[in-house]
Amino acid sequence: MFFITFFFGGFGVHHFIRRHYGLGVLYFFTFGVMGIGWLIDTIRAFVAMFKTSSEPQTGGHRCRQCGRRIEPNRDSSLCRHCEEQMEQDYLQISKHFTRVIDEVEKGQPHLEDYLRRFDILNKDVEQMWDLAQDIDVEPPFHQSDLRKAMDRKFAEAVSTRISMALEKSQITMDTLKLKQELMALTEELIDCKYHFPKYAELIAPMIEKTKETLNKI
Template identity: 90%
Template sequence: MNDREDFDPILMFFITFFFGGFGVHHFLRRHYGLGVLYFFTFGLMGIGWFIDTIRAFIAMFKTSDEPRRDGRRCRQCGRRIEPSRNSTLCAHCEEKMEQEYLQISKHFTRVIDEVEKGQPHLEGYLRRFDILNKDVEQM
């Protein structure tokens, strides 16, 4: 997760200013190691707190239209996506999704075979799969 992602810079400045000595701003950003370190050393004896407060103050004045350095993130796991990819998923999650889709399609191929062999109770199940399959193909 990006340090500034999902947090209002003004709110983060005030949290850092008032509670930064206890590492609260690091816990919010999920930097638990730094949060614990700040908590037990009172913001690295005030020096770390002071630097973080200045950084948070500067972040308040940065405009949101500045390009982000980290690029796009995967909607599944949060990893960075290469700029050349046109997907909203990283390569790892996309491959995982394709494998799951193949397993599901193999399963339903067996169901189709069973329906063709004369098991009519599976026809409703097959109709629902057909609708689901069309939705997945449109994605």
């Protein structure tokens, strides 16, 4: 792992190998956090290499994460250090996941903000599932359940926007203003479909719904 970190660590290869995809992407685009993260990781890998080589060669097995020898009586494929680190990473991602969920629940002024947060939540769940497989923890959401909940939340946000526009028009008796708001909502949905093509199946019915409401006016 030392040589991989030394030669390719600036591009985050060692993190991709360990399935730390978030760190891998960060290192790739910042060249190892401006070289500082790469240098620290290289030093750690260098020290770990000597620690591993100095350990007794009988009994136990090696950690599949860092290569250190694991105590013979430890029933895990991870050393204690890596397992503790993964548990901390999992806890941090869980906290971030909860925080973003709260933001979505509060509602966003623009529909694209929902979709951006959906992307963040999906990435968090992917990382949590990867870590959960290693440390035997059940994540709070399955990806399929999360997607259903997010789709429902997006549909509710669009329906709320339509309902609010209709209520305002009934109070002010301004059908022209209502048409303008619904047209603006339709354009916003079309922009969402363009910028987030993977949510196209979710957005398309919403566009039809706003157009249908417009035709009834």
